[in-house]
Amino acid sequence: MSTARWRKSSYSGGEQGDECVEVCNDFPGTVPVRDSKNLTGPVMMLDGAAWRPFVNSVKDGSL
Template sequence: MTSARWRTSTYSGSNGGSCVEVADNMPGVVLVRDTKDRDGGALLFNPGSWQSFVNLAKRIGPLG
């Protein structure tokens, strides 16, 4: 994970809460972590599964 280039989700607010970072610069893997606990680990997805999640999230829209 040392080569991961993290970016903050565009849906993350500027209030410091509910933020997610994604690293999708590595072949065959997408990493997701909580910006409030960057050392707490990351979820690992294959690119196809991640894209399916993103597509579903876009169809559903923001919650709350």
């Protein structure tokens, strides 16, 4: 993951702009996700099919 090219997710936001996640497109079929405020912290590896339900859960506040 040290060479991964991270980008801020378009789904990030929050009222203060401080609820930011970064994602990486370098892994076909998998979406690595990390907290942009903790770059050396854990990375959640989501199956590509799980990405949309994850985003929807974050958006509706259930996560």
